[in-house]
Amino acid sequence: MAKKSKRNSPKPGSARQEKLAARRAERERADAIATRPFEGLACECDLVALREFVPSATAPLPLADGSSRPVTLATVLPGAVAALVRTEGDDTTAVVGMQVQAYSDDLGADLAASIAWAGTAEPGETRAAAAPDADTPAVTTLVDPSAQLDITVHQDFDWWIPEGVEATPEVAAAVQQANAAILPSARIEADGVVGAWWVDAGERAHLRWVRPEDEDALMAALARVHARGELTVGEGSRFAGSFRTHGLLVPVFDLDREKHPTEWVDGIVALGARLDEALAVDEPLTAAERRARDGLRGRQVTLR
Numbered sequence: 001m002a003k004k005s006k007r008n009s010p011k012p013g014s015a016r017q018e019k020l021a022a023r024r025a026e027r028e029r030a031d032a033i034a035t036r037p038f039e040g041l042a043c044e045c046d047l048v049a050l051r052e053f054v055p056s057a058t059a060p061l062p063l064a065d066g067s068s069r070p071v072t073l074a075t076v077l078p079g080a081v082a083a084l085v086r087t088e089g090d091d092t093t094a095v096v097g098m099q100v101q102a103y104s105d106d107l108g109a110d111l112a113a114s115i116a117w118a119g120t121a122e123p124g125e126t127r128a129a130a131a132p133d134a135d136t137p138a139v140t141t142l143v144d145p146s147a148q149l150d151i152t153v154h155q156d157f158d159w160w161i162p163e164g165v166e167a168t169p170e171v172a173a174a175v176q177q178a179n180a181a182i183l184p185s186a187r188i189e190a191d192g193v194v195g196a197w198w199v200d201a202g203e204r205a206h207l208r209w210v211r212p213e214d215e216d217a218l219m220a221a222l223a224r225v226h227a228r229g230e231l232t233v234g235e236g237s238r239f240a241g242s243f244r245t246h247g248l249l250v251p252v253f254d255l256d257r258e259k260h261p262t263e264w265v266d267g268i269v270a271l272g273a274r275l276d277e278a279l280a281v282d283e284p285l286t287a288a289e290r291r292a293r294d295g296l297r298g299r300q301v302t303l304r
Helices: 015-032 044-052 107-118 169-181 215-227 261-279 287-297
Strands: 057-060 071-074 083-088 091-097 185-187 196-200 205-209 237-245 248-255 300-302
Touching: 044 057, 044 248, 083 107, 091 107, 196 261, 205 261, 215 237, 215 248, 215 261, 215 287
Parallel strands: 071 091, 237 300
Antiparallel strands: 057 071, 083 091, 185 196, 196 205, 205 248, 237 248
C-alpha cells in the first residue's frame, strides 16, 4: 500500500502552522472586541469623540446610582492612566480617563471598571489600567443612560495640577510638553447637534461629527444629500471623507480656519436637518445617489 504523502501536512512548529494559529487567534480576538462599547448611552457620540480625537476636556459623569462621590470624566490623565483620586482643598476628587495607555477589547467595560474603582479608592491612589473582570457591572448601570455630558473644553492641560498644589518638576514638565502639542478644539453647541467637534489642525480646521445612526443608513443619507450638491456646512467648507470608530461613522469636513467655530453653527444645524430628512426617506437610491455613495465609500477609513 502506498505511503500517505506528508507534503501538505504541516509539521509541529512549522511556519504554516504558526500562521494558521495566528489567524485563528486574530479571528477570536475580533469576535471578542465590543463593536459599540458605549451603545445604550445617550452620550455615546461624545464618549467616542473624547476617546479618539478631543485633546483636552472634562465633564462630570452623570452617575446612575447617585453615588456620594462625584466622578469626573477626562480625555487623558498624566501618564495616560485609567483613573486617579486626589484631594482638592477639602474635597476628594475622582477622575477617570478615556485615552489610556492600557486597555481591553471592551472600552465600555474599561470605563465601568474605572468608575467603580474611583468610587472607593483613597486620595493619592492611581489605577494604571482599568482591568475589568467578570464582576465588572455594565457601564449602562453606572452611567445614567439618558444623560448627555456637560463638557468643558480646555485649551491646555493646566487642570492636571490641582489648584493650590505645587507641581513637582516632572509633572510641570509633562504639562508643558502636553500644552505644546495640543490642538485648539471646540464642541459645537446647538439644539439638536450632538457629537460635532471643531479642531484647528494647523493648515486648516476640521469638523468631525460623530453620528449615532446605523452606518449603512447614514451612508445612504449622505449620498442623497451629496447627489444634490448639499453635503456642506457652508462657504469655506468641503467634505473630506469619513472614518469608522467604535461602531460609529464620523463624517469629516475641511473648514476655513479663519472662521471662528461658532460661525459654522448655522451651517451644521442646516446639514443636520438635511441628513434627518434624507434618513427618513424609505426608497431605493437613484443611480446618481448610488454613484455618490460609491464615491463617499472610497474616502472612508477605519480607526477601530
